[in-house]
Amino acid sequence: MFESAEIGHQIDKETYDAAVPALREALLEAQFELRQQARFPVIILLNGIEGAGKGETVKLLNEWMDPRLIQVETFDQQTDEELARPPFWRYWRRLPPKGRTGVFFGNWYSQMLQGRVHQRIDDAQLDQAIGTTVRFERMLCDEGALIFKFWLHLSKRQMKARLKTLQDDPLHSWRISPLDWQQSKTYDDFVRYGERVLRRTSRDYAPWYVVEGGDERYRCLTVGRILLEGLQAALRLEERPRRQPHAAPVAASIDNRGLVDSLDMTQTLDKDSYQQQLVAEQARLARLLRDKRMRRHALLAVFEGNDAAGKGGAIRRVTGALDPRQYHIVPVAAPTEEEQAQPYLWRFWRHIPARGRFTMFDRSWYGRVLVERVEGYCSQADWLRAYSEINDFEEQLTDAGVVLVKFWMAIDQQTQLERFQEREKTAFKRFKITEDDWRNRDKWTQYVDAVNDMVDRTSTEIAPWTLIEANDKRFARVKVLRTLNEALEAAFARK
Amino acid sequence: MFESAEIGHQIDKETYDAAVPALREALLEAQFELRQQARFPVIILLNGIEGAGKGETVKLLNEWMDPRLIQVETFDQQTDEELARPPFWRYWRRLPPKGRTGVFFGNWYSQMLQGRVHQRIDDAQLDQAIGTTVRFERMLCDEGALIFKFWLHLSKRQMKARLKTLQDDPLHSWRISPLDWQQSKTYDDFVRYGERVLRRTSRDYAPWYVVEGGDERYRCLTVGRILLEGLQAALRLEERPRRQPHAAPVAASIDNRGLVDSLDMTQTLDKDSYQQQLVAEQARLARLLRDKRMRRHALLAVFEGNDAAGKGGAIRRVTGALDPRQYHIVPVAAPTEEEQAQPYLWRFWRHIPARGRFTMFDRSWYGRVLVERVEGYCSQADWLRAYSEINDFEEQLTDAGVVLVKFWMAIDQQTQLERFQEREKTAFKRFKITEDDWRNRDKWTQYVDAVNDMVDRTSTEIAPWTLIEANDKRFARVKVLRTLNEALEAAFARK
Numbered sequence: 001m002f003e004s005a006e007i008g009h010q011i012d013k014e015t016y017d018a019a020v021p022a023l024r025e026a027l028l029e030a031q032f033e034l035r036q037q038a039r040f041p042v043i044i045l046l047n048g049i050e051g052a053g054k055g056e057t058v059k060l061l062n063e064w065m066d067p068r069l070i071q072v073e074t075f076d077q078q079t080d081e082e083l084a085r086p087p088f089w090r091y092w093r094r095l096p097p098k099g100r101t102g103v104f105f106g107n108w109y110s111q112m113l114q115g116r117v118h119q120r121i122d123d124a125q126l127d128q129a130i131g132t133t134v135r136f137e138r139m140l141c142d143e144g145a146l147i148f149k150f151w152l153h154l155s156k157r158q159m160k161a162r163l164k165t166l167q168d169d170p171l172h173s174w175r176i177s178p179l180d181w182q183q184s185k186t187y188d189d190f191v192r193y194g195e196r197v198l199r200r201t202s203r204d205y206a207p208w209y210v211v212e213g214g215d216e217r218y219r220c221l222t223v224g225r226i227l228l229e230g231l232q233a234a235l236r237l238e239e240r241p242r243r244q245p246h247a248a249p250v251a252a253s254i255d256n257r258g259l260v261d262s263l264d265m266t267q268t269l270d271k272d273s274y275q276q277q278l279v280a281e282q283a284r285l286a287r288l289l290r291d292k293r294m295r296r297h298a299l300l301a302v303f304e305g306n307d308a309a310g311k312g313g314a315i316r317r318v319t320g321a322l323d324p325r326q327y328h329i330v331p332v333a334a335p336t337e338e339e340q341a342q343p344y345l346w347r348f349w350r351h352i353p354a355r356g357r358f359t360m361f362d363r364s365w366y367g368r369v370l371v372e373r374v375e376g377y378c379s380q381a382d383w384l385r386a387y388s389e390i391n392d393f394e395e396q397l398t399d400a401g402v403v404l405v406k407f408w409m410a411i412d413q414q415t416q417l418e419r420f421q422e423r424e425k426t427a428f429k430r431f432k433i434t435e436d437d438w439r440n441r442d443k444w445t446q447y448v449d450a451v452n453d454m455v456d457r458t459s460t461e462i463a464p465w466t467l468i469e470a471n472d473k474r475f476a477r478v479k480v481l482r483t484l485n486e487a488l489e490a491a492f493a494r495k
Numbered sequence: 496m497f498e499s500a501e502i503g504h505q506i507d508k509e510t511y512d513a514a515v516p517a518l519r520e521a522l523l524e525a526q527f528e529l530r531q532q533a534r535f536p537v538i539i540l541l542n543g544i545e546g547a548g549k550g551e552t553v554k555l556l557n558e559w560m561d562p563r564l565i566q567v568e569t570f571d572q573q574t575d576e577e578l579a580r581p582p583f584w585r586y587w588r589r590l591p592p593k594g595r596t597g598v599f600f601g602n603w604y605s606q607m608l609q610g611r612v613h614q615r616i617d618d619a620q621l622d623q624a625i626g627t628t629v630r631f632e633r634m635l636c637d638e639g640a641l642i643f644k645f646w647l648h649l650s651k652r653q654m655k656a657r658l659k660t661l662q663d664d665p666l667h668s669w670r671i672s673p674l675d676w677q678q679s680k681t682y683d684d685f686v687r688y689g690e691r692v693l694r695r696t697s698r699d700y701a702p703w704y705v706v707e708g709g710d711e712r713y714r715c716l717t718v719g720r721i722l723l724e725g726l727q728a729a730l731r732l733e734e735r736p737r738r739q740p741h742a743a744p745v746a747a748s749i750d751n752r753g754l755v756d757s758l759d760m761t762q763t764l765d766k767d768s769y770q771q772q773l774v775a776e777q778a779r780l781a782r783l784l785r786d787k788r789m790r791r792h793a794l795l796a797v798f799e800g801n802d803a804a805g806k807g808g809a810i811r812r813v814t815g816a817l818d819p820r821q822y823h824i825v826p827v828a829a830p831t832e833e834e835q836a837q838p839y840l841w842r843f844w845r846h847i848p849a850r851g852r853f854t855m856f857d858r859s860w861y862g863r864v865l866v867e868r869v870e871g872y873c874s875q876a877d878w879l880r881a882y883s884e885i886n887d888f889e890e891q892l893t894d895a896g897v898v899l900v901k902f903w904m905a906i907d908q909q910t911q912l913e914r915f916q917e918r919e920k921t922a923f924k925r926f927k928i929t930e931d932d933w934r935n936r937d938k939w940t941q942y943v944d945a946v947n948d949m950v951d952r953t954s955t956e957i958a959p960w961t962l963i964e965a966n967d968k969r970f971a972r973v974k975v976l977r978t979l980n981e982a983l984e985a986a987f988a989r990k
Contacts, residue, residue: 031522038836074943084793084849092844097836124619128532132624135887143838341533341592343638349587356581384639392630400581 001195002210003161003465004456005153009222010215011255020030022236023224024064029067030123030231031101037098037235040144044227048152049190050181051162052213057152058103060220061227071096075106087111088136098144108133109149109197116188126193130200137206141243146234147206150223151198152213156187162214195461199391201458204245204384210456222254245384253309258452265412265471274474280479282321288485289326289358293492298402301484302364305409305445307437308419309470310477314409315360317477318484328353332363344368344386345393355401364388374446387457394463403491404463405484408451409470413444496690497705498960499754499951502647504717505710506750518719525726526560527597532593532730535639539722542604544648544685545656545676547708549815552647553598555715556722570601573771582606583631586836593639603628604692612684621688622770625695632701636738640728642701645718646693651682657709694886694988697952699740699879705951717749740879751945760907761967776976778817782823783980784853788987792847793897796979797859800904801942802932803914804965805972809904810855812972815978823848825859839863839881840888850896854988861901864949869941882952889958899958900979903946905963908939910911953968 017294034042043085044061046054058072063103073094082090088108096102112129115121121129137147163181179185202208211222230246235246269277288294303311319327330351345365353359369390373383396402411419420441423433440447459465466483470476513972529537539556543550553567568589577585585602588773591597607624610616616624632642648659658676676682697703706717725741730803732739758956764772783789796813798806814822825846840895850872864885868878904913915936935942961978966973 021810041836081849084851085847086897088891089844089847092841095837095841097833099836122619124617124623127626128619131622132887132891135883139840139880139884139887140838142884143879145838146625338592341536342590342637343595343640345634346587346590349871352580352584354576358577382637385634388630388633389637392634396581396583396627402581456667 001044001456001459001460001461002151002153002191003459004253004452005151005210005212006155006158007212007217007257007259007260007262008214008255009212009255011217011221013217014331016217016221016323018298019221023221025227025230026351027065027075027224028236028334031069034101034231035099036070040146040185040234041096041098042101042231043096043140043145043147045109045147046103046105046108046152047107047113047150048211049154049159051159051166051186051276052152052154053216053219054105054152056177056216057150057219057223058105060223064224065101068102072103074109075104075107078375088132095140096429099161108136109201112124112191115195116193117186127200130197132199133204134246134477137201138243141205145229148227149201149206149208150226151210152219153206153210156184158214160362161186164223178288186200192461199388199460202388204381207246210473212276218255224328225254245381253452254292258448259455260408260410260448260451260467263410263467263469265410265469267469267475268472269472269474269478273476277478278317278320278474281478281485282317283483285318285481285488286321288488288492289322291488291492294488295356296401297488297491298355298400299358299484300302300353300397300402300404301358301360302366302406303362303409304366304370304407304417305468305470306411307440308416308423308432309409309411309468310473311409313473314407314470314477314480315362315466318360322358327358330359332360332361332367338457345389345411348393352397353402365393366454366458369458370450371440372448373450374443378394387454390426390458394458394460398462403487405487406463406465407480408455408460408465409468409476409480409485410451411470413441415471418443496693496951496954496956497646497648497686498954499748499947500646500705500707501650501653502707502752502754502757503709504707504713504748504752506712506716508712511712511716514716518716518723522560522723523762524717525723525730526564528730529596529726530564530594533601535729536591536593537596537644537726537859538591538635538640539596539598540602540642540644541598541600541647542602542645543689543706543708544654544682546654546661547647547649548602548711548714549647549924551711552645552714553600554600555718555949556814559719560596561898564594565596565598567598568600570599570605573906574659577848583627583822590635590798600786603631604696608688610693611688612681619798621691623693625692629696629698632696632698633738636700640738642705643722643723643725644696644701645922646689646703646705647714649708650802651679654682677965687956693855694883694955697883699876700738704742713750720749734834739986748947754950754962755903755905755943755946758905758906758962758964760910760964760969761858762964763967764969764973766969769973772811773815773969773972773976776973776980777812779980780976781810782981783983783987784817784988786983789983790851791896792983792986793850794979794983795848795892795897795899796853796855797861797899797901798855798857798866798904799859799861800963800965801906801911803911803918803927804904804906804963805968806857808968808976809902809965809972810857813855813976817853822853822855825854825856827856827862832852839885847892848897860888861949861953864953865942865945866935868945870940877943882949885953886955886958889955893957896986898982899953900974900982901958901960902963903950903960904963904971904975905946906965908936910966911936 046057048054062070062072073290075090078090091104091108095101099215112121112126112133116126141147159181198208198210209226211219213219233246234244255397280319289299303315305311315329327350335347348361351359351361368386369383372378394404420433420437423429455465455467468479469475545548557565557567569583570585573585586599586603589597594694603975607616607621607628610624611621636642654676662841693705704721706714708714729739784794798810800806810824814824823846829844843856843860845852846856863873863881864878867873915928915932918924950962952958963971963974
């Protein structure tokens, strides 16, 4: 969920200086229009990693917009008055009225996350808090409110560097974090529970925007753009927004760098190392699948990737040392008539492995947010809701002990071209290349966006994506096998 | 939530026999149209009290409709195959395809309720199960499914009688309930957790229908009518239903008897007993409010009722023996400009009592589902969603220790007429009667429906309604005071 906010997004000074004046003017205009219409309030929630720039973002908003129309609310210790009433009373009374903007700092999300990280509440209670929040936000949106939820993110390394800088800076050294962020464990817990919270509370009418906080210019410009687009779209609506999907529910990165572009595609493996490692990993997998502890688990691997990225080859290497009775491969084709008469996920439900079993999906339920999205086979509403449906589905799997490993096998455009041409030249490979493949290739950038969004929204603490740099087939195959083995071992190691 | 399914609804044989042929024909027609269109599946969930006729209802549906297009699914013990997969797999694989109807007996609701009643799960885990279910049903409805959820109900007395009959009947004595329903505690727990589950999972696109099960004819006709109306409405839609609100989300009773009509309005109190009891209850209230245990609670009383039912008089008697600093009265009038710029509930949030305090609302947030609904001041979507928003709000109150007592003060039409006329005759009372009052009176039956729906949907295990028979003012005032005192004492008695 946070992967693409850890790749070091940045904006250079020139680009920034060129973009800011127009953005500020447009934001101001939208803000006045908001006051003029006075049809709905705007609520901005700021959350995320310590040091990722929450405070700076508030300052910026006050600088860029008219501060008389923005109320910044911070919620630290509860006052006596607040303690004497229901927990949400503190938020109820500080909601911005129609036409105004409220920035909520240390809001209901901070409260539940801190509670969980400090073990004042358990998982079930966290889920209860999440449920209350979802109902509260739905009500606010039904009443017309426009809610923006920002998660400002830093990788652990970035955070440590940032806290160090702040500490060394006499202007900032007074800032002592409420959570002991110096500890690795605090960061890890915060991120883990943060993923759970974001996964459960992202709604098309109130989505989370994860923004990398390391580079100030990138952070400011991104937050500003998202606010502007969302605000303008809501102002254009004839009615109050009322649970309308946000204009830009999935934000393309403004520095045009996504997770997939940031992979190191030069990684290779020479033939000898390959042979050696392949055999070792294959043997390890065969052993793990026969392990007694496998009875409590199932293994489910999803293979997605660019056309010609080598999914089939990788799957054959995975099964290389396995007894055919040990595994099951599900090639996903067009739905049958029977499948079309059922909910979208039904055709995958029916192939879920029983405990003790191993199933590989050659393409999967992610088709909805990849090919169906790009080719327009389903409506925007359909693929937008698919993210949370998929997350719910995968949670059911992992709760039941399924070890879920998801691969995106990535190749670059040049490699794909070479493989396509090679396929056309080789008689026995010609069946593998069709008109569709060439057409998909023309939509390369649309697919890149779809993949980035998919990973951002469905790489969760329970079912992360593994991106496979697949320009080199040998490197890719070994990485696939090793990832499977590590996932199984990690699952076996948990009590 | 179950109050109006405990008043002894019944349909006589003649009415039944006259109604059934047309209903059956229409149901069959709708069923064939459903198959013809094959655009969406219908899922019927049957839950409720043991002995309330779940099995009989299934038989009936098979009899009335074409059984080839209905699949009845029962879920008892999980099979080995099911145990090896996620808990919902058993439901996934038995969903009816588009064009068909599935009747789910012993479904996800039975599972969570039995788990909670038998203390295999706690409250937080029950809420988790509820959350999973809400997401699952939303997904099904987004995919087009039309879901009917029936809760067949019996009062405890009715249930005991029914189980006795079954036991004595050689044809039925083999039926042994999985839960030990003979025990009062089982019934009480089942109803209590049932209320919680229904409150949390009723959605306009998948509402619960609570149907009294004691009289077979009433039960059959009600279930049949609800199915027919819902099905016909969905078939008329140009698109798949997709989370459309049900046609008849709040069902008027087919025997034209609601909760309010079933009150015994002849109850009175003579002057002497009144004086004596009034003073005693007033003193008791004053004492309870000064009790040390009051520090952990607040008392909030909501007064709603027919015009001229005596709300003001009752409130004055409540405060009769109290120090004015001890209580606060909130008369609810038209919202101010500031209040109009906020969510609907905001103007009530601001008057929530702090711990230790006592606040009375003379009219309340229920205005939305009463006057606003009847007079059309808000859209149907708005008042429909208000039920769950109100339930959420009241849950926050009671969770925070607020003792919430809600009064509906009911008088009959004749009494109201006399009081209106009396007001017009008496100079100092004339200000109390306006054109509005006479106009509201013309909408008497619409208000009766609204009140019945309100009580059905917001009388919950945490915040039940108390209906006050208020034709006799003395009787009413003492009952109000006594109810407040009993609620406080019950709260103090809980650890």
